[in-house]
Amino acid sequence: MSQATPDPWKSVALDSYGAALELNKGRHWRSAVSRAYFAAFSMVSGCLREIGVAMPTGREGPSHGGLADLVESNLTMLRAQDRPRLASRLRNLYRLRIVADYRPSVELVETDVRSALRMMGDVFHWLKEKADGQGCQ
């Protein structure tokens, strides 16, 4: 089902996307990774809500742990081979975000941030381009 106005998660996604790029520019590596994940999470959450996927009781978005599973089973407007790729990016990004925020003893360097931004970009690309005109854009 397509909506006339985009789901509010998408505006959160775009804001976080811009913030991730700015934080990268400012060499705030951990914060950049954290925002990159949240941008991807928010964009996927918006897409899932727009196609009518029910969120857990009392929550506006899906659980982080189960997000990749929801992608594989619900985002059928994407090509079959792209769904697991998108899910894999989300799972890597989520773990990298946990390392960034909860494992300060693990060094996080510029190349890690580049990987995170690339994965964020992939998620946006697949959802904006490949699902174009099919309920989630």
Add this chain to the structure above:
Amino acid sequence: MGKVVSKKRTKRDIERLRKEIQCRLDRKKAKLGFALKVIEETRQEAGWLTFIVVPDGLGVRAYDYAHTLTEVEDEVEKEAGEHYILLLPALPD
């Protein structure tokens, strides 16, 4: 293919899975250049069983750490047939 239903796991299930995951992590040690260890603490929530995997020594690279957990999670699902397993670097709040 039908949807796989999640299940509440017993202590014995969890211990067997912990060993399975640790074994797979150990196999990747030489290629990675650092060791990862599954700790005792687990969480069962909304049908998902979460294991925490921590660095066991120095030289950990963040992306490789994250990616390895995704790889092992995939292996456990595809090769061992265990679904609804999450491997995380820490339990987020």
